[in-house]
Amino acid sequence: EIVLTQSPATLSLSVGDRATLSCRASQSVSSSLAWFQQKPGQAPRLVVFDTSNRATGIPARFSGSGSGTDFTLSISSLEPEDFAIYYCHHRSGWPPELTFGGGTKVEIK
Amino acid sequence: QVQLVQSGAEVKKTGSSVKVSCKASGGTSSSYSISWVRQAPGQGLEWMGGIIPVFGTANYAQNFQGRVTITADDSPRAAYMELSSLRSEDTAIYYCTLGTSIWGQGTLVTVSS
Numbered sequence: 001e002i003v004l005t006q007s008p009a010t011l012s013l014s015v016g017d018r019a020t021l022s023c024r025a026s027q028s029v030s031s032s033l034a035w036f037q038q039k040p041g042q043a044p045r046l047v048v049f050d051t052s053n054r055a056t057g058i059p060a061r062f063s064g065s066g067s068g069t070d071f072t073l074s075i076s077s078l079e080p081e082d083f084a085i086y087y088c089h090h091r092s093g094w095p096p097e098l099t100f101g102g103g104t105k106v107e108i109k
Numbered sequence: 110q111v112q113l114v115q116s117g118a119e120v121k122k123t124g125s126s127v128k129v130s131c132k133a134s135g136g137t138s139s140s141y142s143i144s145w146v147r148q149a150p151g152q153g154l155e156w157m158g159g160i161i162p163v164f165g166t167a168n169y170a171q172n173f174q175g176r177v178t179i180t181a182d183d184s185p186r187a188a189y190m191e192l193s194s195l196r197s198e199d200t201a202i203y204y205c206t207l208g209t210s211i212w213g214q215g216t217l218v219t220v221s222s
Contacts, residue, residue, distance in 0.1 A: 034209065036154075043204055043212035044146075044154065055210065087154055091209060095142045095168045098156035098209065 002026055004088050004101035012109040019075040021104045023088030028068045034089045035064060035073045037082075038103075044087065048073060075106075083108050111135040113205055113213035120219045126193040129216045131205030133186040142208060143188040145179060147201040148215075157203075160188060195220045 003026040013019055023033065031051040036044035046055040048064035051071060061076040075082055088101040116130040131143060144159035158169035162181035169177055173192070181188040188205055195218075202215040 036209075038154075043215055044206075045212075046210050049210070089154075089209065093168070095159040095161050095166055096144060096209075097168065097170075098144055098146065098159070100146075100154040100156065103153050 002029060002090055002092075002099050004090060004099055006086075006088055006101035006104050008104060009102070010105045010107060012107050013078055014109045015078055015080055017078050017109075019073075019078055019082070019106055021073040021086055021088075021106070023066075023071045023073070023101050025069045025071075025090065029090045029092075031067055032090055032092065033064075033066065033071045034091075036087045036089060037084045038087065039084045047086070078106070080108075082106065111207060111211050113207060113211055115203075115205060115213040115216045118217040118219070120221070121195050123196055123220055123222045125195050126191055127195060127218050128189055128191040129203050129205075129218070131188045131190075131213050133207065143179075143181060144206050144209065145177075145188075145190045146204045146206060148204070149198070149201040152201075157190065157192075162186065162188060192218075197221065 005024045007022045035048040037047045038044045052064045063074050065072050085103045085105045087103045090099045112134045114132050119127050121127050142161050145157040157173050158179045160167040160179045160181045162183045167179045178191045199220045204215045205213040
């Protein structure tokens with residue numbers, strides 16, 4: 001069973017700052033790693049899939065990188081609407097088995 | 110554009126069962142998967158299981174084995190998640206997701222004695 005560990009748990013930043021979120025897998029997931037954004041009262045929204053591909057409608061300030069066991073989601077310059085909880089995610093198999101990290105909350109400093 | 114619409118909020122007694130539906134509108138490919146994910150209040154995302162409707166093949170997370178049943182109809186396209194032997198810890202928002210890129214709006218299930 002793959003375990004995804006996210007750090008930090010909370011990131012306190014200001015509008016315009018760069019955010020760097022980390023996700024570590026307990027074993028290699030190759031490039032099969034995605035990131036979701038979730039705001040209060042809303043369903044998760046796919047931000048990045050397959051490590052570095054932005055989902056439809058996601059602005060270019062979001063970027064993903066990594067491979068194997070270590071992955072990063074970067075937000076180059078935080079906008080007010082970016083403050084949210086971010087989850088990393090791996091899926092495998094068919095039907096897929098889904099694994100989620102514990103989440104990183106990006107909050108306004 | 111595919112949308113997933115889930116059934117409404119439920120209040121259940123401990124020990125009972127709940128069945129949540131998830132209906133797809135708009136075009137989808139014939140081979141797709143629907144997964145169920147829940148989120149307890151203030152907690153993270155927890156995968157429960159999933160199904161490929163065209164094949165009827167389902168898999169379940171170990172934490173829910175024996176308590177959850179996921180089924181689907183291919184026409185009209187809908188999936189269902191039934192959770193039995195409810196306990197207070199099952200109070201959560203239950204989401205269906207199509208391939209994890211499209212999500213339903215969530216269904217709040219409240220379990221109390």
